[in-house]
Each structure stands twice: as structure tokens, then as C-alpha cells.
Amino acid sequence: MSANSFLETAVTIDTLEVAERTFMTRLRSPKIAPAVTPGQFLMVSFPETSDPLLPRAFSVCDASGDTLSLLYVAVGRGTRRISRLMPGEPLILNGPLGRGFPEMAAGQKVWAAVGGSGAALIPILSRAAVKAGSNLHFYYGARTRRHLVPFNDVTGVHHATDDGSEGFHGNVVEMLKKELQAGTPDILLGCGPTPMLIAMQKEFGNRVQTYLSVETPMACGMGLCQGCPVKKAGEKDYHLACKDGPVFKSDEIEFEMQP
Numbered sequence: 001m002s003a004n005s006f007l008e009t010a011v012t013i014d015t016l017e018v019a020e021r022t023f024m025t026r027l028r029s030p031k032i033a034p035a036v037t038p039g040q041f042l043m044v045s046f047p048e049t050s051d052p053l054l055p056r057a058f059s060v061c062d063a064s065g066d067t068l069s070l071l072y073v074a075v076g077r078g079t080r081r082i083s084r085l086m087p088g089e090p091l092i093l094n095g096p097l098g099r100g101f102p103e104m105a106a107g108q109k110v111w112a113a114v115g116g117s118g119a120a121l122i123p124i125l126s127r128a129a130v131k132a133g134s135n136l137h138f139y140y141g142a143r144t145r146r147h148l149v150p151f152n153d154v155t156g157v158h159h160a161t162d163d164g165s166e167g168f169h170g171n172v173v174e175m176l177k178k179e180l181q182a183g184t185p186d187i188l189l190g191c192g193p194t195p196m197l198i199a200m201q202k203e204f205g206n207r208v209q210t211y212l213s214v215e216t217p218m219a220c221g222m223g224l225c226q227g228c229p230v231k232k233a234g235e236k237d238y239h240l241a242c243k244d245g246p247v248f249k250s251d252e253i254e255f256e257m258q259p
Helices: 077-083 116-132 172-179 194-204
Strands: 006-019 022-028 041-045 056-059 062-064 067-073 090-097 109-115 135-142 157-161 187-191 209-213 229-231 238-240 247-249
Touching (some): 062 116, 067 116, 109 194, 116 187, 157 172, 172 194, 187 194
Parallel strands (some): 109 135
Antiparallel strands (some): 006 022, 022 067, 209 247, 229 238
8 A cells, every 4th residue: 555545444324326327426535535635546445345246446436525426337246335335434434545647737738538337536637637727628428328327517528429319429539539629739638438538649649749548457456466457558568557557648558458
């Protein structure tokens, strides 16, 4: 555990279903919540049990005061169990961990493309942008309207859906290509499924300063298990997503998976 992270027993405040099979859980976390920055993550586990055996990595959706939020799709045993936590029940958190997105600057024009679980970063990035005085726009993609989380308190969110049921008809990368015909941001952020990040790197990496938050399984979150390698661009060596990332400049990494 790094000097800037904490092992903390957080207490559940509430859980809401915010989209189809998608939940947001708020936790009282007086040590971690004030320390987290956009793009960092937590390792989450249950007290006094080994089921699930390994902790699970979660991006922090929002953090304010002593409260933080997790946004997730309840698909496995662990996420379904979190979605059923009652107020007052505990979770073990280790964090904040990893390297997040760079700090935004006053007047800076920032675009963030998000999809899938990457949508969890919308509230915390929005909060950071307001504090910095930057101009942030989100390009948020999903398969259909049912899978979009309604971030009602966040402005500048542009939707894309594969079936055209909400916003742009197509995926986020196609929407960004169209937007770039009219203007260019100072920096571009990406967080979502690996095929989306690969397409962003290919289409925009040489045109805009681009930062990508990679998605990869993590067993420890601290670099001990060596289980989250990300290939260094132009080298045979590897980064570790948990220690060197999960956010990387686009030209720092090479995706071995092809879309």
C-alpha cells in the first residue's frame, strides 16, 4: 500500500438502481474520499469472508467531503452482493490507487469520451472541471437508451447510442470524428472498453493530446501480482496498469488486442 493510500472500512449510505442492471452505491469513507482524484481506483472486498476470494477494482464515480460513490453493473457474484448492501453495512476499501487523469487548467478545453463502465468517471471529472474552471464536454456512448445513466447534475453530456434511441446514432468514436470537423480540444480523455480505446488511439492519438484509462483485470492493485500488464509503446517491456496507470498518454502504450 502506498503512502498516499488507505485501508479503510467504509459504511454503506444507500444504493440506487440508476439504469438497467446498473447501480450506484454511496459510502462513508472519511480517509479515502478526500484523497481521491479522477481516474484513480479502489480495491473493494467484503469483511470477514473469502467469497469472492479476490478484491475487485472499482473506479471512483464521485467524491465529496467524506462520501464517495461507486457505479457498476451487477453481473457477477461480487457486484450483485454490493448492490444488495443495506445502509450501515461495511465494505473494505484500499485506495486511492494508481495514476489518474492530469489536472485540468482554467480555460482549458477538454473532451472526455466514455462508454460502458467508463461512464463512472463522469461525476468526478465534472466536479474537477468546475473546480479548475475548465470547459469539459462528455461524449457518452451506450448500446441503447436503457443503458445510459442519467447524470442529471452534470452539464455538457452528449449521448451516442448504437441503435439511435438517444442522441447520435452510432458509437462515441464516430461522434467524435464528426465533432472534430468543427473544432479541436486541448486534451482528449478516454475511458471505456478496450476496442473503443484502440479506435481512439488510432483516430485521434496523432491529432490531439490524448489520455486513455485502460480496463484490465487486477488481483492486488499494487503491482505485487504482476497480473495487469500493458505493453509499452515500441518496446518489449510492459507497464503495470495498477501502478503506472490505469491512465496513460496515448503514445505510452501499445494495445495487443485488436478490435
